[in-house]
């Protein structure tokens with residue numbers, strides 16, 4: 532088998548492999564005995580013992596519903612839940628704790644803004660500026676809002692190397708633009724977008740900005756005040772926390788002026804049979820029983836990330852990504868999606884003309900124990916633009932190692948030799964076969 536020798540790894544940029552010991556699942560074996568190599572972190576990450584213990588500790592000792600009870604456990608749970616809110620506030624440097632709304636995830640956060648802010652503010656002919664690299668979560672809610680309000684959607688294209696076309700952005704941003712919704716990091720291309728520049732230009736044009744931070748908050752330091760973003764959305768499960776919790780950050784004045792999205796318990800001040808008044812922030816946007824335990828788990832995940840350091844995590848992932856990128860670029864016929872490593876975070880997606888992404892993922896799992904993603908990664912329009920229906924994505928996090936990247940490369944070469952040996956052209960699969 533061909534062995535690819537990428538440029539040597541700079542070990543001084545890497546985190547100590549000993550932190551893997553904090554993640555019990557990483558010692559699992561899969562597919563008949565291969566040690567698990569988990570490279571599907573952009574979909575969801577794994578949890579360290581510290582987060583697992585925080586979650587089970589609540590269930591074992593302090594769990595009750597929050598805000599409503601006068602009894603000890605309700606007070607304890609409320610304290611822990613509100614402490615988690617403060618933890619998130621500090622993590623993204625928000626000015627007020629009540630600017631942090633716990634949601635079920637990024638999707639829920641974006642839908643809340645599209646429904647609440649969108650329905651109250653968008654008028655026929657107003658424009659919402661998105662990009663072609665958005666996840667479906669930052670496309671569909673705006674399509675729905677446009678259908679309800681008559682607003683018009685515009686999309687910033689990408690350059691040939693998979694970065695946002697900022698010249699096109701400048702042209703598409705006009706007085707009609709009321710709202711810009713953009714991802715900080717593309718979950719398919721890995722591209723890091725110039726958020727500060729986007730926000731400054733959008734504000735100068737009189738538009739508000741929502742940043743989809745699902746793929747950035749877990750990997751890069753986030754400072755909502757330095758960036759001056761109006762709304763920011765991210766998910767706990769992509770940053771070592773539990774699933775079922777996410778965050779919507781919004782500037783106080785904007786959230787105050789917005790009508791509540793979901794109605795029910797907790798979000799009210801007073802209810803009559805025919806009307807209600809809303810609670811103050813943040814309860815106004817947290818109808819029903821909130822994600823109590825996931826939020827407390829997310830707080831423990833933030834502790835963990837901060838202890839390791841976001842800047843160190845970013846450095847580690849960049850080095851692994853460069854290593855993987857350089858090795859993959861030596862494989863004939865393999866197309867890497869997105870820009871060169873200096874413009875991206877820790878993921879690499881690729882396609883191969885004659886091999887379907889599912890075949891890569893299947894063989895990598897079954898014969899190498901490597902977990903990767905195959906499909907359109909919820910960016911169907913982007914894949915269509917790139918002229919493909921699916922790609923294979925390897926995404927890294929703080930616990931991945933260069934040896935795991937070596938195994939990935941070994942697996943990719945094996946798949947290539949298995950399905951598309953040099954000189955023999957397999958019949959091309961139909962897109963959705």
Ligand code: PMP
Nearest residue numbers: 636637638666668718745746766
């Ligand atoms: N935006 C981006 C860029 C994502 O990668 C994802 C998750 N794949 C989402 C939004 C949606 O996140 P969630 O499923 O946690 O709501």
